[in-house]
Amino acid sequence: MRRALKGFGSYEAGLLGLLVLLMIGFGLADPAFLSLGAQLDLSGPLWESLLLAVPMTLIVVTGAIDLSVGAAVSLCAVCFGLMFQSTGSVLTSGMVSLGVGVLVGTVNGLLVSLINIHSLVVTLATMALGFGIAEGASRGQPFSGFGPTLNPVAKWAVVFAFGAAVWTAVWTRRSVTGQSLYVIGLNETAAEYSGYPVKRSKVALFVVQGLMAGLVAVIYAARRGSVKSDIGQGLELDVVTAVVLGGTSVFGGRGSVWGTVLGALLVHEVRQFASWHWERNELIPLLIGGLLLISVTAGRVIDGIKTPQ
Amino acid sequence: MLAVTLVTVKCVNPGFYEPTNLANLGVQLVPFAIMTVGMTLVVLVREIDVSIGSLAGVVSAVLGLAATQDHWNLGTGMAVALAVATGTLVGVVNGCLVALMRLPSIIVTLAMMAVLKGAGQILLDGKWVSSLPLDLRAIAAGGVPIWVGLAVIAGAYAMLTLHPWGWRLRAVGSHPEAAAKVGLPLRRLKILSFTLMGFLTAVATVVSVPQLSVVESGFGSGWELFVITCVVLGGVSISGGKGTLFGALLGVAVMGTMRSVLVYLKLGDQAVYWERAIQGGLILVAAVADRIIALRKSQVTTRETV
Amino acid sequence: MSRALLLASLMLLTWACTSPPSADKKEKSGKTVICLLPKKKGVPYFTSCSVGAEAASKDLGDVELRYDGPTDGSAEKAAEMIEKWTAKGVDVIAVSCNDPGALASAMRAARAKGVKVVTWDADADADTREFFVNQATPEQIGFGLVDTMAKDLGDASGEVAIVTASLTAANQNEWIKHMKIRMAKYPNLRLVAVKPSNEDQKLAFDTTRDLMGAYPNLRGVFAISSVAFPGAAEAIKQAGKSGKVLVTGLATPNDMKAFVKDGTVTSVLLWKTEDLGYLTVEVGRALAKGELKAGATEFESRRLGKVKIAGDNVLLGDPMVFTKDNIDQFDF
Structure with a gap:
């Protein structure tokens, strides 16, 4: 426990405090919202965004970004659907989904690290390409009827998400490779000269991100029983928001998985509460945007006090 | 690449080159060209602004609500002024948060994007603003948008090449620490870029909203991606300092005509589903090609120096 | 310090989550709670439907209307809305179905928990709802x-x-x-x-x-x-x-x-969008009160008079064609 919690700094504590305060506030306003049953019923999307946000944290820590996650989820889901249509086997389709995810990640990783194109540019292009292929291959039609064999996967999502978060949190703190990601983010050239495998690490991170997209596509298919080429639309924004809200610096070199977990939780709870209690979906972007703005400003102010220029 | 696209379409469907169609295309591209000018300035100082799509939505809502009689009824002149002021104000806020608070622009504008999206929806309250007054509609009639666009481009070009601001912006983008050391007003230049971005987004909205008959909440959605893609495609480096206005505008021309051309190519019933994939593929190819050419060049120079 | 804070917060959170759940208790007012889910919130068509629904809930008096839905028309978010309302324990959910496949599981789960589910505007699979308020297929x-x-x-x-x-x-x-x-x-x-x-x-x-x-x-x-x-x-x-x-x-x-x-x-x-919203609320209420049962062939509406039911479809009537000659008679 202690090992896992290393890296839980004052920013994370602040976030947790904010989360607890919000939850208490939400609970006072609408006690039913806090009941375990309701929280569990509403938690489906949280695990998926967590699964994507954990590898995204590492990518951002190295100073890169992946805007193609949403498109990758869509593409994997469509491939899953197409494969299921032709084979009828959930297992094969799942494997295909993971494989396609790995493929997308590999393309991203190679373009970013070998040809050295800015990750924003690469993933902007692969995002358009991914959504485009998903739309083209599926003709915009949904796929459904995957049958009961897939159902347990949805229940396991929470385990996957927690497993990924805890393992990554420990790994980034304890292993040399995990620590090297921060060095890469702080100064890539220096990291390279110090003998860190910069390129390999970056490719690996993008591949893992793609793999997770494949996994999330399968989990989504299990949870909803239907997939379509638009399911990943806007997902990249949710994921990046969670990561940034969690205190990871987009300049690289700073950030923690715990922060991201809290960030994802905050986004999730605020979103759910806005439509649960006020029943006004149009408030959601306003609240999330405001939350993000306030938290980064607050983070900067704390930093400013700590290290006066 | 633009040339290749244009030649292909020439062979397949000469109707594309009808003068009326070209004029239409011009009017279609003007708002994006205007915003691309702003985005170029922002990217040159090593920042980015992803809030412009939502901002365009809010500006269009303000413009529509202010101009029509059933709503705020402020008159067309006032409405335009209010719309432009809204855009500029958001630009200033973005700029101040980025420059004074030293926050990363992608985060600030990401948050701003969400806030503005919500604000736009709340402003319109699930309805459309229809029956825009005729004098407002006149703004987009005839060649007005094209003239506005040309003026913006000329102004920005003059600023970037004739005025010292041009190299100052580049200096800030390519090496902020060095720029600060030689005494360039880093913060002011960044605020200036964002302010111009907000202002130009408002201008682009003002010249394109009146082309349509109603203002609705979907206006501007996805524009930020389109404009950023244009800038990147035009060879402006996302890590700041490098790139030209001309390149970025070429990017607009390619992206804008591509959509149009895909209609003219008459690819048939099924091909429509692949259009987005074609666009994404082209962007990727352009980015990779650009990079490989740059690598070749740098290899040549290093060999020479050795 | 931060570790202590973390522990304290975690304890608070657990306490908050395990405090007696009151989800199962029905809404205090004793009114029938009807939730109207549009495909996309914030477009004039659905806003206009909601106006009619609002009017119905006023006329009926014993209905509490909730109108909310995804602003981007996403099926996933629509499904989340259904799950949310189910967890809150509302009486009726009326769904304008964006994507039958994606909403089916949420709608079935709602029915399993005793919520009456109807569709309006756009239908879903027949086993996921009791009636479809059908304005046009x-x-x-x-x-x-x-x-x-x-x-x-x-x-x-x-x-x-x-x-x-x-x-x-x-x-x-x-x-x-x-x-x-x-x-x-x-x-x-x-x-x-x-x-x-x-x-x-x-x-x-x-x-x-x-x-x-x-x-x-x-x-x-x-x-x-x-x-x-x-x-x-x-x-x-x-x-x-x-x-x-x-x-x-x-x-x-x-x-x-x-x-x-x-x-x-x-x-x-x-079609007359306000009538569609109105009828949907009426059907939802009748279903919740047990006044409307499967197999009925007719439904008495306050505003529309006798409305036909074909199978499990409550029929609003044929779509209208608005032309130069009649469009001025309508204001919605």
Whole structure:
């Protein structure tokens, strides 16, 4: 426990405090919202965004970004659907989904690290390409009827998400490779000269991100029983928001998985509460945007006090 | 690449080159060209602004609500002024948060994007603003948008090449620490870029909203991606300092005509589903090609120096 | 310090989550809680439906209406809304179904927990709901659009194009399917293109303009999303092709009045949206009170009088065609 919690700094504590305060506030306003049953019923999307946000944290820590996650989820889901249509086997389709995810990640990783194109540019292009292929291959039609064999996967999502978060949190703190990601983010050239495998690490991170997209596509298919080429639309924004809200610096070199977990939780709870209690979906972007703005400003102010220029 | 696209379409469907169609295309591209000018300035100082799509939505809502009689009824002149002021104000806020608070622009504008999206929806309250007054509609009639666009481009070009601001912006983008050391007003230049971005987004909205008959909440959605893609495609480096206005505008021309051309190519019933994939593929190819050419060049120079 | 804070917070959180759940207790007022889920919140069509629903809940007195839905029309978010309302323990959920496959599991789960589920505006799988308040089936809409176009064209021949919402929009795809079936009846009517407008009026405008340039013989445009319709009409009007290139689609009469009057648009297809909202709330309430049961063939509505029920479809009546002659009589 202690090992896992290393890296839980004052920013994370602040976030947790904010989360607890919000939850208490939400609970006072609408006690039913806090009941375990309701929280569990509403938690489906949280695990998926967590699964994507954990590898995204590492990518951002190295100073890169992946805007193609949403498109990758869509593409994997469509491939899953197409494969299921032709084979009828959930297992094969799942494997295909993971494989396609790995493929997308590999393309991203190679373009970013070998040809050295800015990750924003690469993933902007692969995002358009991914959504485009998903739309083209599926003709915009949904796929459904995957049958009961897939159902347990949805229940396991929470385990996957927690497993990924805890393992990554420990790994980034304890292993040399995990620590090297921060060095890469702080100064890539220096990291390279110090003998860190910069390129390999970056490719690996993008591949893992793609793999997770494949996994999330399968989990989504299990949870909803239907997939379509638009399911990943806007997902990249949710994921990046969670990561940034969690205190990871987009300049690289700073950030923690715990922060991201809290960030994802905050986004999730605020979103759910806005439509649960006020029943006004149009408030959601306003609240999330405001939350993000306030938290980064607050983070900067704390930093400013700590290290006066 | 633009040339290749244009030649292909020439062979397949000469109707594309009808003068009326070209004029239409011009009017279609003007708002994006205007915003691309702003985005170029922002990217040159090593920042980015992803809030412009939502901002365009809010500006269009303000413009529509202010101009029509059933709503705020402020008159067309006032409405335009209010719309432009809204855009500029958001630009200033973005700029101040980025420059004074030293926050990363992608985060600030990401948050701003969400806030503005919500604000736009709340402003319109699930309805459309229809029956825009005729004098407002006149703004987009005839060649007005094209003239506005040309003026913006000329102004920005003059600023970037004739005025010292041009190299100052580049200096800030390519090496902020060095720029600060030689005494360039880093913060002011960044605020200036964002302010111009907000202002130009408002201008682009003002010249394109009146082309349509109603203002609705979907206006501007996805524009930020389109404009950023244009800038990147035009060879402006996302890590700041490098790139030209001309390149970025070429990017607009390619992206804008591509959509149009895909209609003219008459690819048939099924091909429509692949259009987005074609666009994404082209962007990727352009980015990779650009990079490989740059690598070749740098290899040549290093060999020479050795 | 931060570790202690963390521990304290975690304990607080656990306490907060395990405090006695009051989810199961019904709403205090004793009113029937009816939730109305639109496909997309914030568009005039659904806003207009909600106005009718609001009126019904006022007239009935013992109904509490909730109107909310995804602002981006995403099926996933619609499913989340259903789950949320189910967890809150409401009485009735009325769903305008965006994507039957994606909503099915949430709707079944709601029914399993004793919530009455009906569909309105767009139907879902028959086993996921008890009744469908049917204003028009995709078949009626698709056939109606093609028939209207054929009639307006006079000789039912020439090139036509479709400007749709997005290529993934389930309803529009369903309509297009039926439109293509119906077009077989008019062999001279040729569909040359289907283009998306992504719920963006400007894109619909630009696309229509490109379509007219690329297909100089184009005679008709089906603009089948509420945003695409005015965009397409505007493009035709500005090209000076009013009357030469016809455009038809679904929209509320108020939004299209100007175009119908100046001759750009001959016919607008729609039903009385407020009545649809009104009837949906009435059906929901009757179902919750046990006044309406499977197998009924008639339903007594306050505003609409006797309404027919065919199977499990409560029928609002045929879609209306608004033209220059009658559009002024309607205000919604």
